[in-house]
Amino acid sequence: MSAADGPVRFDPSDFGTIPSSRALRSWMRTTRRQHADRSFWEVFEDVYLVLFTLAMVGATGGNVVRHLNSNAATCTSWTCGQLTSWLPWIVIPLLLATTIRVLLAVGPVSASRATGFWLLATPVNRSSLLRPAYRLVMASVAVIGVVAGAVIWALLGEPWFDVIEAAVLIGAVLVCAAVATVWAQQSGRRSRWALRVSDVLLAAAVIPTVLLAFRPGEDRFTNQVIDTYGHPTLHIGAVREAGGVTSGQLYLLLLCVVAVVVCVGLAMLASRTLDRLGRVSVIAGGELLAGLAGAASSLDVSMLGDVIAGRHWRLKGRVRSRRGRGADGAAIVHREFHRILRWPRRIAVAFGLLVVPYAVHGAGFHVLVPIAAAIAGFIAVRPMLDGLRTACRSTGLVRALGWDLRELRIVMAVVPGLFTIVWAACAYPAIGSAASSFAVVAAVISGTVRQASARPPSYAGPLVTSPMGAIPPGLFSQPARGFDLLVVCLAPVLFNLSSLWVVVIPSVVLMLMFSVRPKTA
Numbered sequence: 001m002s003a004a005d006g007p008v009r010f011d012p013s014d015f016g017t018i019p020s021s022r023a024l025r026s027w028m029r030t031t032r033r034q035h036a037d038r039s040f041w042e043v044f045e046d047v048y049l050v051l052f053t054l055a056m057v058g059a060t061g062g063n064v065v066r067h068l069n070s071n072a073a074t075c076t077s078w079t080c081g082q083l084t085s086w087l088p089w090i091v092i093p094l095l096l097a098t099t100i101r102v103l104l105a106v107g108p109v110s111a112s113r114a115t116g117f118w119l120l121a122t123p124v125n126r127s128s129l130l131r132p133a134y135r136l137v138m139a140s141v142a143v144i145g146v147v148a149g150a151v152i153w154a155l156l157g158e159p160w161f162d163v164i165e166a167a168v169l170i171g172a173v174l175v176c177a178a179v180a181t182v183w184a185q186q187s188g189r190r191s192r193w194a195l196r197v198s199d200v201l202l203a204a205a206v207i208p209t210v211l212l213a214f215r216p217g218e219d220r221f222t223n224q225v226i227d228t229y230g231h232p233t234l235h236i237g238a239v240r241e242a243g244g245v246t247s248g249q250l251y252l253l254l255l256c257v258v259a260v261v262v263c264v265g266l267a268m269l270a271s272r273t274l275d276r277l278g279r280v281s282v283i284a285g286g287e288l289l290a291g292l293a294g295a296a297s298s299l300d301v302s303m304l305g306d307v308i309a310g311r312h313w314r315l316k317g318r319v320r321s322r323r324g325r326g327a328d329g330a331a332i333v334h335r336e337f338h339r340i341l342r343w344p345r346r347i348a349v350a351f352g353l354l355v356v357p358y359a360v361h362g363a364g365f366h367v368l369v370p371i372a373a374a375i376a377g378f379i380a381v382r383p384m385l386d387g388l389r390t391a392c393r394s395t396g397l398v399r400a401l402g403w404d405l406r407e408l409r410i411v412m413a414v415v416p417g418l419f420t421i422v423w424a425a426c427a428y429p430a431i432g433s434a435a436s437s438f439a440v441v442a443a444v445i446s447g448t449v450r451q452a453s454a455r456p457p458s459y460a461g462p463l464v465t466s467p468m469g470a471i472p473p474g475l476f477s478q479p480a481r482g483f484d485l486l487v488v489c490l491a492p493v494l495f496n497l498s499s500l501w502v503v504v505i506p507s508v509v510l511m512l513m514f515s516v517r518p519k520t521a
Contacts, residue, residue, distance in 0.1 A: 019124065025129075025132075086208050090205050100198040101195065108181050110283075110284075110285025110288070111286045113286060145167075165252045165253055165256050172263040176263045179267055202355075209362060309383070332401075332408075332411050336414070354427055373431055374447075377423055381416050381420050388408075389452040391412065392453040392455075409514065413514075424437050435502040439506045446513045447489075450485050
């Protein structure tokens with residue numbers, strides 16, 4: 001047997017010295033600059049516009065948050081004290097669950113297909129190649145966590161020293177969660193367990209929300225502050241007049257320092273294990289980001305969910321087939337029911353979103369409970385209408401099923417509609433009114449069905465000039481589809497009309513929604 005018939009062995013002497021990842025990135029950077037066709041001032045104009053926009057938005061949002069902080073600081077009711085003591089047990093699990101799920105959906109470490117094919121398949125150190133993307137993810141999570149923590153605690157009327165401490169602590173905790181997702185990305189089993197942990201955190205956020213919503217108010221806490229453990233402490237005036245740093249602030253400061261040290265250490269340890277990341281998971285994240293960028297550029301909200309769902313089923317590979325039952329419409333309803341059950345985590349997340357109306361109710365904003373429940377229900381039910389969206393954007397599939405598109409929309413909305421009714425029934429104690437609950441159900445069903453059965457974005461017609469360039473006018477109406485009917489159905493509730501109008505107007509919207517044939521591309 002000749003040497004050519006044996007296994008292929010890698011010999012560095014046959015290919016020369018393997019370049020370091022730093023030298024490779026330097027060469028790529030130099031090559032890009034040589035082929036650049038834009039001057040420095042053209043790039044600076046774009047950067048200046050972005051920085052100026054961020055500065056204007058930050059200044060406006062900061063001013064609004066500062067005024068809301070001043071107004072909330074003067075609140076001395078029992079509701080404000082209870083909200084301050086219970087909110088950390090609601091917000092922190094929600095932020096952790098959201099961070100874990102979003103990062104695991106993306107990767108969190110990702111690379112393009114070209115990088116995976118030309119670089120990750122070579123003997124070049126994979127950790128060094130993926131480290132820039134890893135650092136970008138960690139920095140983004142830290143910034144988002146700090147901003148979210150600062151805004152939430154500022155809206156509670158806390159002193160600015162406490163706001164800064166809470167922001168740093170939440171940012172450090174979210175970075176630790178991001179490091180855990182990088183560790184989970186190295187194995188499919190770890191990723192599944194991380195998703196289960198996120199489901200547990202989501203359920204943990206529901207418990208204090210429900211307790212806060214059903215806990216009766218007490219007037220004896222009117223002029224008292226509730227500490228972190230829920231016990232009444234000093235009067236509001238005493239806190240404002242005392243000044244200085246309290247023992248609680250010192251304890252929180254020490255906790256922030258420990259959390260920052262721990263998150264930095266974990267981030268450094270995780271950066272050394274990037275070579276264990278599989279090329280398949282890294283490239284899948286890059287493809288997902290490319291698809292999300294394309295969906296965002298077309299302002300198609302439904303396509304964002306389709307891209308995430310497509311990546312989920314590609315990674316899953318296959319499912320167990322089941323024999324259908326019934327005929328005609330009953331068969332389609334049966335298949336839609338099993339299709340929804342194939343992704344049970346969506347159902348868990350949907351019921352976890354019940355925390356939103358109960359949190360708003362527990363905070364004392366009873367007027368905003370219906371709109372909060374409708375938005376949360378919209379987010380919960382919309383992923384269950386992927387089958388309807390696929391049918392409405394595939395003329396051949398509609399012809400193969402032998403149904404009219406209007407009738408098909410009614411049949412495929414049966415299972416999501418039943419789920420919406422169950423979801424609204426669970427949120428009924430927070431909504432507090434049967435008529436308002438019906439309006440929420442009608443708003444969620446009509447809005448989600450309209451968005452799922454909407455046509456693709458239209459690029460016809462003259463272009464409209466904007467700071468971002470020329471944009472087709474058909475793109476502007478794309479993000480509003482579905483939410484417009486949601487607002488119309490909830491308008492009687494928001495304007496505090498009688499129960500008759502609260503029932504009649506959503507009923508009319510529902511009848512018109514399912515009687516009009518959807519337009520095709």
